[in-house]
Amino acid sequence: MNINQLLHxxxxxxxxxxxxxxxxxxEKLVxxxxxxxxxLVRQPKPDENPMQLVLAGHWPEGWPQLxxxxxYVLIDPTIRYLGQARAGFRWRDALHAFRADPHRKRMERMLGDSMRYGLTDGYIFPVHGRAGLMGNMTVGGKPIDLSPIEVSLFDAVAKKAFWRLAEYKHGDLLAPSKPIDTRMTRREMEVLNYLADGLTSNEISRILKISxxxxxxxxxxxxxxxNAKNRxxxxxxxxxxxxxx
Structure with a gap:
């Protein structure tokens, strides 16, 4: 596990x-x-050029054009499954969800093409806003097994990276910001009060006896x-x- 890199x-x-x-x-984390x-891509608007949706990314040469x-965006099982997913999932799990789909054969052809380009397996993480699905982050290549906690942390990474890049590249996406949630757990309130007192993470960890x-x-x-930008x-x-x- 590289959980430290995710938290970092x-x-x-x-x-x-x-x-x-x-x-x-x-890219260092990936x-x-x-x-x-x-x-890392935005959800498309009507008649929008797909290449304009990319906030950041690195793909095999020739794969985006193919x-x-x-x-393939019309039948891509990962994209279709995103509409009902609330958290990240593995590419191959999405294909299993469409076993009886009439486009199954075309999905399998897409999978064959992607494997020839080195995209054997991966994960995709939805990013939601008040207006619904706003975009997603996907990582892939050779098969790599992530633990449930790593999938959860990558979910958080996807959201953070998406909104920070949207802030720099597409300020209009920030207009429908999500509502503020002031419901805090007891531990969150403890951390928040120490943070407000100017303490660092190291100082708070020593006081609360947690890492x-x-x-x-x-x-x-x-x-x-x-819905804050920083501490x-x-x-x-x-x-x-x-x-x-």
């Missing part, structure tokens, strides 16, 4: 000052897990609930909302 990404992405910085950190290819030319990574995990959960924004919102005094 969830922390350092808030310090990225440009889209290039976000992409650099994301490579550390052995995935050769990845893509995918578009054969209109530094666990503190960062709670902080990322708080940041997600408050400083978390503190400002917490005072404004009366969560801390």
């Amino acid at each position: 990404f969830l922390v350092v992405i808030d310090e990225c000052r440009s889209a290039a910085d976000v992409v650099s950190e994301l 490579r550390s897990y052995g995935f050769e290819y990845y893509g 995918y578009i030319a054969k209109k 530094n990574h666990t503190v960062d995990w709670y902080m990322n959960g708080i940041q997600d609930k408050l 400083q924004h978390v503190v400002a919102l917490s005072f404004r909302l009366g969560l801390v005094t």
Whole structure:
């Protein structure tokens, strides 16, 4: 497991000052897990060029052109399954969900083409907003087994990376932001109060007798609930909302 790299990404992405910085950190994480290819894309709007949907990505040479030319997006089982998925899943699991589909044969041809390009297996993670499915992140190449906790952390990575890149490249996507959730667990409130007092993750971990990574995990959960851009924004919102005094 490379859980430390996943947690590290969830922390350092808030310090990225440009889209290039976000992409650099994301590519380091993807490579550390052995995935050769990845893509972070928006959901298409009517008549939108598919190549304009890509926020970041690296694919085998020629694969995007073949995918578009054969209109695989219309039958791609991972894309079709995204509409009902609430969390990340493995590519091959999506194919199993369409065993009786009338387009099954074409799906299998697409799978054969993808394998010839080195895309043997992978995972895809949906990103949702108030307007529904906003996009997704996919990673793949040779088969790699992720544990359930790694899949959950990659889900968090996908959301963080998507919204940070959307902030830099497509500000209009940020308009329908998700509502703020002020419901905090007891532990989240403890972490939040210490954060508001100016303590670091290391200091909070020593006081609460939990690991530094666990503190960062709670902080990322708080940041997600408050729809905050970074930890400083978390503190400002917490005072404004009366969560801390």
